[in-house]
Amino acid sequence: MAGLGITSCPLRGQVDPRALRFTAAATAAVLAVVLLTIDAVRPLALGLLASQVAMYGFTAFVSMHWSVWAQLFARVIWPRIGPVTALEDARPARFAQFIGFVLTAVALVALIVDVDVVGYAMTALAGVGAVIRATTGWCPGCQIYVLVRRLQHRADHSPAPPVPGASPSTIPAQTARWGGDRPLPLDPTVTARPPARPTARRRPRRRG
Template sequence: MMLDPRGPRFSAGLTTILFVVVLLTGNGWLALAQAAVFAVGAYDPRLTPYGLLYRYLVAPRLGPPAEREDGAPVRFAQAVGFVFATLTVVGYLSGATVVGAVGASFALVAAFLNAVFGLCLGCEAYLLIKRLRTA
C-alpha cells in the first residue's frame, strides 16, 4: 500500500490537537476515541476518520502528491500510537492521572513532530527494526 505522505501529516496535526485537549482536560474517553483511531490506522491509515477527511475534503484541493510512501512504517507508527493512547486511557480512567499524562505527553510529542516537521518517530523505529533484522 502506497500513501500520500501529506495524509499522515494531516492526521498527526489533528492528533496533536486532540492530545493537547486530553492533557488539558484529563479526559480518558477522548483518549479512548483516539486509541480507536490508532487501532484502525494500524490496519489501514486511509480508513481512519482523519484519513477519510483528508482523502475526500483536503486532498482534492491540493492536487496529486509529488511522491508516495510505503504504508508499512505508517501502520507500525499507528500501532505504537495505539499503545500510548491505551496507556493514556488506562491511566486517566483508572484514576492514575500521572500515567495518563505521561502516555498523552509521549503521544503528543510524536504527533507534533510528525505534523510540524514530517518526522515520524514510529516510522523511523520501523525502519531501524527492519535494518537490524536484515543485518
C-alpha cells in the same frame, strides 16, 4: 484520478505523506484537548482519549486510508491541492500508529485507575510524536520501524557461530558419504575422487 475512485492514495501499500501530516495534526489537537480537560471535565477527556485509541488501532491494524482523518483529507483537502508527486510506504506509518495505539491505551488504563502521572506521560509522549510528524514531516515511529527492520536483517544474515574448540575455517563434519566409505570433502577447493577399486591379482601359470 477522481473518476477512478481514488481517495488519499492510489495504492493500498502506499500513502500520501500530506495525509499523514494532516492526520498527525488532528491527532495532536485531540491529545492536547485531553491533557487540558482531564482535570476539569474528566469524562469528556477519557472519551476523547478512548476515541483516539480506537483511531490508532484502526489505522494500525485495519487501514491507513479509511480512517476518519484520512477520509476527511481525501474528500475535502486533496481535491483542492491536487495529487502528490511521490508516495510513501505505508508500513512504517502503520507501525508508528501501532506505537501510538500502545501509548494511548496505556494512558487510558492509567487514567481510569487513577494513576494520573503515567496517563499524563503517555499521552504527552504520543502528542509530542504527532506534533513532530505534523510540523516537520519527520516520523519518530517510522524511524523505529526502520531500525527494527535493519536489526532483523542483520540477524537473518549473520554468520553461524563458530564450533567450540575448532579453528574458524573448520566446518562441522557431514554425515552424507559419496561413493564408498569416504566422507564428502568439506573443503570446496578439494576435488572429490572415487575410491580406487582393488585390482585382481593374476595367478601365475604353471609351466608343464
